[in-house]
């Protein structure tokens with residue numbers, strides 16, 4: 001295998017694994033903040049127990065997210081040094097603000113939140129969790145500012161063979177930032193809600209192993225989770241639709257690839273629900289079409305045609321010179337449909353789930369198949385988020401920075417196929433190990449349940465609280 005393919009594989013692997021935990025921690029932090037706020041408002045001790053219990057799950061995702069983030073940055077420097085040099089002047093500022101401000105805010109207040117349950121009043125304590133959530137959202141924002149430059153470069157001058165920043169404001173005003181940011185945050189909210197609901201549903205399937213207290217906490221968590229997932233599902237739908245409209249104008253090749261459209265469409269354009277493409281021959285092998293829908297999706301109108309990849313390839317060749325400008329069409333076509341499909345499914349499950357958990361007749365808890373359905377949804381956001389990033393990143397092919405810098409020019413000049421193969425294997429084993437540990441720890445927490453956890457906390461308290469005089473006197 002050649003260097004570019006191996007480096008791209010490693011980038012995909014580290015990004016996908018890291019991104020399992022990013023929306024996990026943003027979403028669960030938000031749910032925990034909401035639960036603690038309910039405790040402060042309602043003064044119901046059960047909400048406090050819920051907050052502490054799900055707070056532990058959040059801590060696990062935060063820890064693994066940090067570790068995988070470090071590996072992600074490391075592989076950047078190792079494999080993509082030419083690219084790092086090209087965008088260094090642009091990426092320096094947002095990534096520094098991310099590390100110094102956003103991550104600092106998140107980790108400082110997380111420490112305060114963990115160790116001050118007995119030290120400060122409930123109102124101040126809940127504000128720590130909101131600041132942790134804000135920090136994680138700001139972190140995502142600054143990373144997406146950098147990513148958006150790769151999709152739609154703004155605020156730069158091309159000098160000395162690299163992009164140099166000449167307008168920081170233009171980086172922030174980049175419309176791509178706001179599309180990506182709103183969609184990513186909504187997807188994280190959806191993930192937080194559905195994870196809490198799904199894990200609670202799994203736990204409620206083994207009700208006989210739960211105390212009365214744990215059962216009531218998991219039931220409450222399931223409902224809160226579904227409410228948040230419903231909000232997130234509607235959010236991804238609205239923001240995803242905005243992104244699609246922007247893509248038609250801004251990255252038409254990416255858009256045409258997600259629709260598997262080689263030839264220009266008719267006007268009005270029909271939408272292809274399922275299809276398979278022969279990428280070598282540049283043709284659709286089969287497809288099922290629905291009239292008008294592509295015009296509606298692209299322009300919110302019953303008319304309007306969409307340019308196909310063949311004519312877009314000609315315009316790109318005329319503008320940038322001879323190359324293959326066709327992205328991997330089948331991967332993009334199917335990733336897009338899987339992402340949207342899971343979005344629709346979570347919307348349906350959260351709506352129906354909320355209906356069947358309403359106080360008058362909460363039949364969901366009694367029906368194992370319903371609990372299984374909600375439980376299995378736990379995995380949906382991991383798949384949908386991965387597919388979303390595949391669409392975004394595969395779709396800028398063959399560029400690392402759209403219209404400016406190509407992948408083949410981006411790799412480090414001094415890495416070899418052997419060294420890349422070796423690091424790919426090492427990272428794969430490392431991620432596999434981390435995934436197993438994370439899974440084991442989450443399942444262990446879920447098994448313990450909120451009440452056992454409280455007993456354990458009482459026993460451990462003096463040793464875990466650094467502000468407790470006893471900790472240092474012992």
Ligand code: HEM
Pocket residue numbers: 151179180181183184187188190191236237239240241243244247254339340341342343344380381384385386387388389391392393395
């Ligand atoms: C329900 C309808 C949805 C629509 C119409 C939609 C639309 C889109 C589009 C057009 C993109 C590519 C944007 C670009 O390349 O600039 C995208 C990317 C993405 N989507 Fe979705 N999406 C939907 C659901 C979801 C769901 C359910 C999730 C995850 C839970 C999700 C997560 C993502 C992520 C992480 C990205 C990559 C970051 C970004 O470019 O915003 N999406 N989505």
